[in-house]
Amino acid sequence: MSRHLALLQWVRERNGVAHTSAARAAGFSKLDVARAVELGLLRRVRRSWVVAPDADPRRAAAAAVSGRTTCVTQAVLLGLWVPNHDGVHVAVASNAARFDAAGLVVHWGAGPAPVAATSNEDPLVNVLFHAARCLPRTEAMVVWESALRVRLADAAVLQAVQWGSPAARELADAASFLSDSGLESRFIAGMRALGVAVRQQIWLDGHPVDVLIGERLVVQLDGFAHHRAADRRRDIAHDARLRLRGYTVLRFDFQQVLFDWAYVEETVVLAIAQRLHVAAR
Structure with missing residues (x-):
């Protein structure tokens, strides 16, 4: 293989972009670089930088x-x-x-x-x-x-x-706290600081809910991962079925739990004050 093709291959192995001083350190001379540029094997985009013809344009x-x-x-x-x-x-x-x-x-x-x-x-x-x-x-x-x-x-x-x-x-x-489990841990810690007893991953209507407070207050935590439309529809349908069965469902996202805890705390406390966590007798 010629020196010029060897240089091209070396550059391609580095995502198609290379600093000429790195090329010299790898054993290629200034003349090798200049000749590769002259032959169109490489393109000089700045004095000390060369790129292969098929290099990613962002690089x-x-x-x-x-x-x-x-x-x-x-x-x-x-x-x-x-x-x-x-x-x-x-x-x-x-x-x-x-x-x-x-x-x-x-x-x-x-x-x-x-x-x-x-x-x-x-x-x-x-x-x-x-x-x-x-x-x-x-x-x-x-x-x-x-x-x-x-x-x-x-x-x-x-x-x-x-x-x-x-x-x-x-x-x-x-x-x-960015994972679903981390988000749940943050919420549980906040509730325990208030003296609120919670249960985690309780199955209701054939699906687990993130948190159950008392008998009837469900808290669902939307993790950071962006749900697909089908996942979101499933969540909405499950919330609706729980409401029809007498549960109150509060849903918070990661932004609220991590950066607007005062709002989350106030909402849950008001729900408890309204005794939404207690089953109707």
């Missing part, structure tokens, strides 16, 4: 500004669920200058993890950092929860990171 766009894919763009490349978004999100050095930002969402802040100048993508911890600062809290949590769900991140590790960002710190503190 190429980051290389063209000497940056790294980050935030929702890198989250997509990692296979995470992300909200709808526009533009390619790139992280650049604080002293970056003289680049065309058209079509880009530029992140200037440095994440908590150091990154090599030859890297074309942010590490996950920085991706989460930028998502927390860039997106509305609920949408940022989508990215964080997805990383936890596919086990690219660990809640305990995220809590230990020195984030340097109030938004990221808040999400890291909430990370252990």
Whole structure:
């Protein structure tokens, strides 16, 4: 295999994008790079960055500004669920200058993890950092929860990171409650602090309910995972059947349980004050 084809293969093995200093460290000369560019095997998008013809355009766009894919763009490349978004999100050095930002969402802040100048993508911890600062809290949590769900991140590790960002710190503190079981644990702890006795995973009408207070007050907790339409219809149908059987059903989502506990507490307390937890005699 010629040097130029070997270089092309080497670049493709690195997601189709490479810093020329990394190529030299791998044994390719400046002449090898220049000749590959001349032959059209590689494209120089910035003085020290080359890309393969079939490189992902988002990675190429980051290389063209000497940056790294980050935030929702890198989250997509990692296979995470992300909200709808526009533009390619790139992280650049604080002293970056003289680049065309058209079509880009530029992140200037440095994440908590150091990154090599030859890297074309942010590490996950920085991706989460930028998502927390860039997106509305609920949408940022989508990215964080997805990383936890596919086990690219660990809640305990995220809590230990020195984030340097109030938004990221808040999400890291909430990370252990993002699963359905974690959300339920948070609710149970809040109820016990009030002295309210609860029972968990009680079967009613052929299905388990998250929490039963007394004899007739059902609390359902919608986990962070987005339900499919069919799942949502099933939940609504089950709630309706429980109401027809004399139960009161309160349903809270993760946002309320984690970030609006006062509302959740007030609603449950008022329901108990109305004796909705007691069966009619």
